Amino acid sequence: MNHWDCSPFTVTPAASLLSRCVASGVVSQEEIDSAFSEPGSAFSPHxxxxxxxxxxxxxxxELQLQLDLLKVDMHSSDVAHAFHLTRRSEGLQRLGAHLLAVLKEQKSLTQRLMAPLARTDLPVPAHLHRSVVVSFRMMMDFMERLEEKLRSVRNQEDCSNSLAxxxxxxxxxxxxxxxxxxxxxxxxxxxxxxxxEEPPSPQSAD
Structure with missing residues (x-):
């Protein structure tokens, strides 16, 4: 009789399930008996x-977590090491010296930045000289007319203010x-x- 039976006359659901597993070949009766005799062990090798x-x-x-912690400790110890701190302090000192040199040469740097990067005179071919002169005259005429228009507009504004x-x-x-x-x-x-209201004179009274 099966060890999982509670009594000779009743069959529990667990016993029924185990009997089906034995019938289908999933587990053997010996594995079930060994599991029942040794509590805590698995039913099968799988x-x-x-x-x-x-x-x-x-x-x-757990080992991976310990390894990550060791890596973090190693990086933090490298950052706080005197060798790395010395290199960083030297880099900061070089940067400070460079900034001081830039401040000392501020005037010359400003003049260099304000200087034009290209040439001030552009080469013009000979056959275009006349066109350049005509264009320059047209530009001057345009500027004069523009100034006249602006002056007239300003005068109109002044006239309106004067009329008011x-x-x-x-x-x-x-x-x-x-x-x-x-x-x-x-x-x-x-x-x-x-x-x-004036009183009459004496001559008029006589």
Missing amino acids: LHEAKEQIRMHKQLD LLDVSTAQLLALAAETDVLSNRMLQWRTAGSC
């Missing part, structure tokens, strides 16, 4: 090999004229009233 492979992969992962000022001045002048007219009328009224 499972045992898979278990060993998993264990070896874990060990390889003239309108304002005219309005102020009209207001002053109206006030002057009112004041003159008042003065005439005062004079008229004063002449009417």
Whole structure:
């Protein structure tokens, strides 16, 4: 009778599954008996090999992690080593000296950068001299006309501003004229009233 049976009269699902595996040839009855007699071991050599492979992969992962940590430690120790620090300090000193030299020669460098890179005079063939002269005259005429146009535009703006000022001045002048007219009328009224109120002279009384 199978060891996985709980009683002579009942068959558990595990026992049924194992019996099917034995019937299909996946495992043998001896492997099942050995697994039952030695708890903790695998049912078949294939499972045992898979278990060993998993264990070896874990060990390889641990070794790879340790190797990565050692590489990181090695790189950090190289950076902090006196040899590398000396090389870096020397490079920084050379860079500082170069910058100081550039600052000392700033004026000459500025003049060199401002100087034109090409020649100032361009060679012109002889048969094109007349065309160059004509083009130069046309360019001068264009510049003169452009200046005249710009001057006229500016004059128009000045004229518009002057007209606006003239309108304002005219309005102020009209207001002053109206006030002057009112004041003159008042003065005439005062004079008229004063002449009417004067007492008669003694000769006119006789």
